[in-house]
Amino acid sequence: DVKVTQSSRYLVKRTGEKVFLECVQDMDHENMFWYRQDPGLGLRLIYFSYDVKMKEKGDIPEGYSVSREKKERFSLILESASTNQTSMYLCASSLGNNQPQHFGDGTRLSIL
């Protein structure tokens, strides 16, 4: 079974801090994704990557950046955290284009 592991289930940070969310997958998947999930809004794509060192903006990239130095790891970075970035963050990976995405359990991030 594919395993997507997010480093923290819960995280509390302060406004203005630089925040790192880490995601690791163990199935040699090409594609990796970061979403945020908010009530009533479903999942919205922040960034995705289809190869090492490659990244593409999703639908809501403002205030975020990403890093993919190794195939198995995809990091989401909040450069200067703000309260409107309080949310559930979900990482996913897929084998290739239009293949099913496999999700981690999510990180619930609170910015105070």
Added chain:
Amino acid sequence: AQSVTQPDIHITVSEGASLELRCNYSYGATPYLFWYVQSPGQGLQLLLKYFSGDTLVQGIKGFEAEFKRSQSSFNLRKPSVHWSDAAEYFCAVGASVTGGGNKLTFGTGTQLKVEL
């Protein structure tokens, strides 16, 4: 751009009753369609997928979905709901993007409550 509409925010059914969750999509080409389920505090789990071929697809946990191109729909069904099916359900459409890769666009979800 592709989009997905799940018109029902909340649905309540009795245990043992049948279930249908609605999903309508908008996409210019042949879509790749998915249904996912999310239990509280968990990530999303794939229930089933449609890529091509038979328009009735079977998934895990006794779920099925039917692709109807003429109606741009991909509704999820289960003949007899169990209390453990209470969760949030998401429909998604996949599309290729310029420059490579692909992405999913998700609906806003339907929260299913099961009454015992």
